[in-house]
Amino acid sequence: MTNEGASFRKLADPLVRVETGVVVFGPDWPGVYIRGDDALHFKLAVGAAIGYVPRDTADQLRELRRLLESCRAVP
DSSP states (O other), X not given: OOOTTOOOEEOSOTTSOOOSEEEEOTTSOOEEEOOHHHHHXXXXXXXXXXXXXXXXXXXXXXXXXXXXXXXXXXX
């Protein structure tokens, strides 16, 4: 695993507000955490791009859009 130049946040306290970005939980691989408010904005951008890419890419973007939408808080 090489991550030259990457910057990670290791979280010791799960009660700390986690911001959008790369996060490492314990000894696990780095992952990308996207806060819900950011995810919903990214969902709009991904949706806007779907009509401009080849079908196979559009299918992947639709899947990503669904994932981003899944974080919406429902009262």
